[in-house]
Amino acid sequence: MKKFEGKVLFLDRSDINTDEIIPAKYLTEISKEALKPHLLEDLKIEGFAPDKDVKDKGVIVTKTNFGCGSSREHAPWSLEVNNINVVIAESFARIFRQNMYNCGMLAIELPEETINKIFNKYSRKETYIKVDIENSVINIAAEGEQEEIKFSLKGFDRDLILAGGWVDYVDKKY
């Protein structure tokens, strides 16, 4: 199982697409590691500088429909090689979400009001999130403050996380 914690990168926009996560011109790479410097390099959000804001992060918190567009698994891979194994959002595009769980990574959906609350309270602070898979709890800590948010991880999604991904799961079963 992967490590589900780290400093938080807040991306305050909906519909961030896979071309913004990793541009198509890097899809000619045959190793995942080669994607590392290019994560989010075409994403335009005011105040966001991909070359310095991505470094040392472990968790992304964002709005709705994250990962829309292309089916490229290079999107989760480019997160993975940057040690970001958790994305928390109000909603995800279907293929991106499945790709995350297939790689044994977490795509956590929270209600709009919870996401907004997290943004309001933490997005201007240095924030650290640790996800407790066992108890389905997100631990948030920032500047001395701390809180716990419950989330849902059940059934097939949970099995994939525990198995470390879909290939290992399926090979045992079918």
Place this chain on the structure above:
Amino acid sequence: MGKTITEKIFDAHLIDKPDQAVNVLKLDRVFCHEITTPIGINDLISRGKDRVFDPDKIKVVIDHVTPAKDSKTAMQGKVLREWAKRNNIKDFFDIGRNGVCHAIFPEKGFVRPGFTIIMGDSHTCTHGAFGAFAAGIGTTDLEVGILKGVCAFKTPQTIKLEIDGQLKPGVYSKDIILHIISLLTVSGATNRIIEFTGPVVDSMSMEARMTLCNMAIEAGGTCGICYPDMTTVDYLWDYIKDEFKTKDNALNNYSKWISDEDAEYDKTVNIDVTDLEPAATYGYKPDEVKSVREMQGTKVDQVYIGSCTNGRIEDLRIAARVLKGKKISNFVRGIVSPATPKIYEQALDEGIIKVFTEAGFCVTNPTCGACLGMSNGVLAEGEVCASTTNRNFNGRMGKGGMVHLMSPATAAATAVSGYIVNSELYKG
């Protein structure tokens, strides 16, 4: 309670339910191309599982960057080619015989009503035009598909679109789907199937239906789907005539892949297209759509006609009707990419290629190339492209470039005028 076409296909292919909401389906087809498959192949090799579930159900094409443009893309082709050979995959299409995946696979008769199909490509939803469940998936799902012939999907809900009315001249299925995406938004069909029905769809060619289904993903849809009918049977007839005595027999058999009247839908949307105008996108999301009239006057640097959305023979015919006897604007670069070798040959035979070259277009070989900014027409910073493709994301056709999505007719007229314009103004 009746069932939708997708529910019927799921029922017929279900092999397991790992939880209440998830269905593991048996696959009829696994399609592969050179961008998303090689990393999967290398992963299978590293796991000691370099094998395929059924070489006859796997169809392979090199289409995204062909001919290879550099050592990296040459290597992607090589990995795919050697893998296909090693695993006895007979339907492998290399340069000269290759075409854009979602054009060549239907053309070869690989898609049938009631099939389940996956591919590591989001526009796999195109094949729903044949009454199949076809979905784009990532490389891990692709690997498992290759290895075991299965894929897991949540039970999808369906949005039913009833399309009624009479299209005005110069308005095509591309304009309809752009309009639909603007109504649904880019996430309006997430985890949903879009069922395209109604008299307008019934009277459409397979090419026009493929354009509709192709862009279901741009509204977040898992698959776009149409009911099989005589148009479907006619398109497939060369490939199915040994299976069925008559076309009516084939139609009878395929009619089991039609939604029941009392099927349950997430929602039903009625659209009358009678007053619909030619449409184009204006922003960086496919749901940012205006009428061409509102966009008129927007200057363009490049016009691109091609792709899995609009690179088929019908699209080239439509564009050629607008271009015939005209020259494109001096400072516009026109690029046309027939989506398959067969389409290229048809266009040659019909004199369409000559219309394009005489107008000043560059004709490229079949490839995905420029659509995703890989090759054959990448934009420079600050440039604008009028394009018949499917995505206008920031940077899609080249960093800092702007893409306006539109129909082949509007794109052709735009090439002539140098700015976005309604094709009807350039007819005659």
